Amino acid sequence: MATTLDLPGEEFILPGTRTCAGCGLSIAYRYILKALGPKTIVTLPACCLTILHGIYPKTPIAVNAVNNTFASTAASATGLVAGLKARGINDFTVVGMAGDGGTFDMGIQALSGAAERQTDFIYICYDNEAYMNTGVQRSSATPLGAYTTTTPVLTKQQPKKNFLKIMEAHNLSYLATTCSSYPGDLYEKFLKAKNKKGTRFMHVASPCPAGWGYPASDTVKIGRLAVESGVVILYEVEGGELKLTGKSLNIARSGRKKRVNEYLEAQGRFSKMPAELVEEFQKEVDRNWDDVLRRAKL
Amino acid sequence: MSATKIITGNETAALAAKLCKVQVIAAYPITPQSKIPETLSAYVESGELDAEFVRVESEHSAMGVCISASLVGARVFTATSANGLAYMNEQLHWAAGARVPIVMAVANRGLGAPWTILNDMQDTLSQRDTGWIQLYCKNNQEILDKVIMAFKLSERVLVPTMVCFDGFRLSHTVMPVEVPDQKEVDEFLPPFEPVYEIDPDNPININPVVMTDPLPGPDGELCPSYMGFRRRLQKTLENVLPVYREVGTEFAEKFGRDYSDPLYRYRADDAEILFVAQGSVASEATAATDILRDKGIKIGVLGLNIFRPFPAEDLSNATKNARVLAVFEKGISYGYEGVLCSELKAALFSHNGHRPQVLNFIVGLGGKDLNPGDLVGAIEDVLAKMKEGHEMKTPQWLGSGV
Numbered sequence: 001m002a003t004t005l006d007l008p009g010e011e012f013i014l015p016g017t018r019t020c021a022g023c024g025l026s027i028a029y030r031y032i033l034k035a036l037g038p039k040t041i042v043t044l045p046a047c048c049l050t051i052l053h054g055i056y057p058k059t060p061i062a063v064n065a066v067n068n069t070f071a072s073t074a075a076s077a078t079g080l081v082a083g084l085k086a087r088g089i090n091d092f093t094v095v096g097m098a099g100d101g102g103t104f105d106m107g108i109q110a111l112s113g114a115a116e117r118q119t120d121f122i123y124i125c126y127d128n129e130a131y132m133n134t135g136v137q138r139s140s141a142t143p144l145g146a147y148t149t150t151t152p153v154l155t156k157q158q159p160k161k162n163f164l165k166i167m168e169a170h171n172l173s174y175l176a177t178t179c180s181s182y183p184g185d186l187y188e189k190f191l192k193a194k195n196k197k198g199t200r201f202m203h204v205a206s207p208c209p210a211g212w213g214y215p216a217s218d219t220v221k222i223g224r225l226a227v228e229s230g231v232v233i234l235y236e237v238e239g240g241e242l243k244l245t246g247k248s249l250n251i252a253r254s255g256r257k258k259r260v261n262e263y264l265e266a267q268g269r270f271s272k273m274p275a276e277l278v279e280e281f282q283k284e285v286d287r288n289w290d291d292v293l294r295r296a297k298l
Numbered sequence: 299m300s301a302t303k304i305i306t307g308n309e310t311a312a313l314a315a316k317l318c319k320v321q322v323i324a325a326y327p328i329t330p331q332s333k334i335p336e337t338l339s340a341y342v343e344s345g346e347l348d349a350e351f352v353r354v355e356s357e358h359s360a361m362g363v364c365i366s367a368s369l370v371g372a373r374v375f376t377a378t379s380a381n382g383l384a385y386m387n388e389q390l391h392w393a394a395g396a397r398v399p400i401v402m403a404v405a406n407r408g409l410g411a412p413w414t415i416l417n418d419m420q421d422t423l424s425q426r427d428t429g430w431i432q433l434y435c436k437n438n439q440e441i442l443d444k445v446i447m448a449f450k451l452s453e454r455v456l457v458p459t460m461v462c463f464d465g466f467r468l469s470h471t472v473m474p475v476e477v478p479d480q481k482e483v484d485e486f487l488p489p490f491e492p493v494y495e496i497d498p499d500n501p502i503n504i505n506p507v508v509m510t511d512p513l514p515g516p517d518g519e520l521c522p523s524y525m526g527f528r529r530r531l532q533k534t535l536e537n538v539l540p541v542y543r544e545v546g547t548e549f550a551e552k553f554g555r556d557y558s559d560p561l562y563r564y565r566a567d568d569a570e571i572l573f574v575a576q577g578s579v580a581s582e583a584t585a586a587t588d589i590l591r592d593k594g595i596k597i598g599v600l601g602l603n604i605f606r607p608f609p610a611e612d613l614s615n616a617t618k619n620a621r622v623l624a625v626f627e628k629g630i631s632y633g634y635e636g637v638l639c640s641e642l643k644a645a646l647f648s649h650n651g652h653r654p655q656v657l658n659f660i661v662g663l664g665g666k667d668l669n670p671g672d673l674v675g676a677i678e679d680v681l682a683k684m685k686e687g688h689e690m691k692t693p694q695w696l697g698s699g700v
Binding site: 041083086 | 321322324349350352353354355356358359360362363364365366367368369370371372374388389392496497498499501502503504505506507508509513514515516521
């Protein structure tokens with residue numbers, strides 16, 4: 001496992017970004033770009049990443065980028081792949097990157113289409129579990145029991161969509177989950193993704209202090225709690241074979257998976273959650289954990 | 299040497315794209331344009347055309363693919379109709395704002411609900427304000443010629459172009475089309491030269507968030523605001539007509555067919571009454587004109603080769619001796635009147651103060667047949683009513699039945 005000391009020193013996010021303090025996305029993006037390098041072209045819809053890319057005429061991002069409409073990140077990536085190929089430019093890594101709203105919800109059609117066509121690109125979903133850029137509205141990635149500005153009284157009554165299962169159904173060359181709190185795990189997976197062909201899907205759990213209701217200084221801690229309690233599981237799938245990685249593999253081997261309470265209690269968004277919903281949340285996490293462990297043959 | 303082929307409008311559009319050596323095509327099936335992507339995919343699979351053909355899962359994605367492929371410098375083509383075009387709406391605004399020289403064939407078809415697969419022009423007229431150039435075709439030869447001209451025009455001004463033609467009436471009708479040699483097209487339309495290249499050493503952030511006021515760049519120079527960018531699009535479009543004329547003249551010199559006049563004119567010089575129309579309606583009006591002239595009515599035709607940017611000055615000059623302008627059109631701004639009719643009135647108001655009587659006929663919606671006899675009957679009827687002092691205040695619907 002790479003440690004942060006092993007990662008390249010070159011930075012592709014220059015100082016002075018416009019994201020909120022403690023943004024999980026900006027931590028993840030820093031290591032993503034270190035893995036992918038300068039010959040990367042990123043297409044992005046309107047989302048928190050747009051904010052990170054800055055306001056014209058300045059940008060702190062030192063790779064080429066194309067902004068596109070909300071529903072068409074994967075279509076735009078397809079266009080970049082086709083256009084570069086048609087012009088004989090073969091040494092760029094094409095990346096489509098969107099949040100959970102632009103992926104689980106609005107972007108699913110274009111993403112499914114591009115993945116089914118086995119388009120040669122990396123799709124990155126940074127998942128902060130709601131429409132954060134527009135002010136914390138519920139998405140289908142929002143977990144059960146979470147307060148959002150469109151579930152303000154009752155909280156979300158349905159569990160998070162299991163989007164990874166949908167993506168796995170597309171026969172991808174590579175699928176991996178990772179989290180901004182584990183730069184080594186993230187870096188290695190993106191390096192691997194870069195060196196593969198076809199559609200690669202990367203799910204990056206990205207805690208959001210503004211939307212989740214915790215102090216900005218706790219972003220790394222919250223991401224770790226998510227992994228330690230099995231809410232987020234670090235794994236990769238190649239050729240239908242699922243392998244646990246990093247911290248999740250350690251937990252599986254040691255059997256020391258935390259209960260979800262500490263994770264939930266650390267965040268304001270779950271403060272309205274009644275005990276029976278917490279229990280339901282725990283059961284959902286356990287079901288998913290057992291499912292993944294079974295597939296990993298552990 | 300050119301050759302004459304007997305082909306449909308759809309086959310013509312696909313052949314034109316091939317002659318233009320398009321590099322990326324992304325399209326989705328919708329009647330009546332489906333034969334265009336079918337034909338192009340066969341060209342690509344058989345190796346006749348060296349292009350990337352992306353079989354997208356929607357029209358929204360078709361335009362998404364086209365925009366990004368164009369942004370990295372490829373020559374890009376697509377085609378659609380009706381609801382497919384409406385589904386692209388957001389992307390059409392984006393394409394114009396992004397200044398990508400995409401060319402799109404549109405086989406005009408009515409919009410649901412209720413469903414129709416047949417022809418009218420509500421689809422493209424509804425996209426009037428997206429910032430695209432719109433060319434209209436009267437016959438299949440014009441489809442071929444205007445697709446080729448569209449690439450030249452779009453790539454010069456960096457604004458996308460729709461080449462519009464009547465679904466079924468042209469898309470599915472075979473006509474003789476004079477097809478130029480590849481060499482001649484290559485001479486007229488050299489490969490697209492992008493204005494910038496994607497360079498890892500000089501990365502750019504394309505179509506970013508811009509503010510309401512100009513902000514300084516790293517060198518302290520003020521850079522455009524949102525309004526600054528949008529004004530540039532408008533200024534470019536305001537100057538497209540002279541470029542269109544130049545491209546039309548170059549085309550005429552090369553291929554012998556002249557569209558340099560934004561207007562198609564038939565027996566218009568001495569006409570007291572003028573048909574004003576676009577697409578195949580202008581063809582029908584041409585036949586109707588001969589019949590009416592034989593009856594002693596001094597009538598002529600003005601057809602629009604280009605609808606956006608609007609040839610307002612040409613129209614007001616071309617109509618200044620006419621007493622009656624009869625606008626026949628296959629599209630309406632619901633709650634007011636025909637789109638072309640309003641545009642024409644605005645042109646008259648703005649330019650020379652000439653006040654002919656402007657009559658508006660809504661025709662041919664959802665494929666309702668329109669033949670020269672219908673136009674002759676409508677003109678005779680309205681002239682008789684005008685003699686009796688009737689005024690026509692709202693658009694008249696021809697052939698709508700019960």
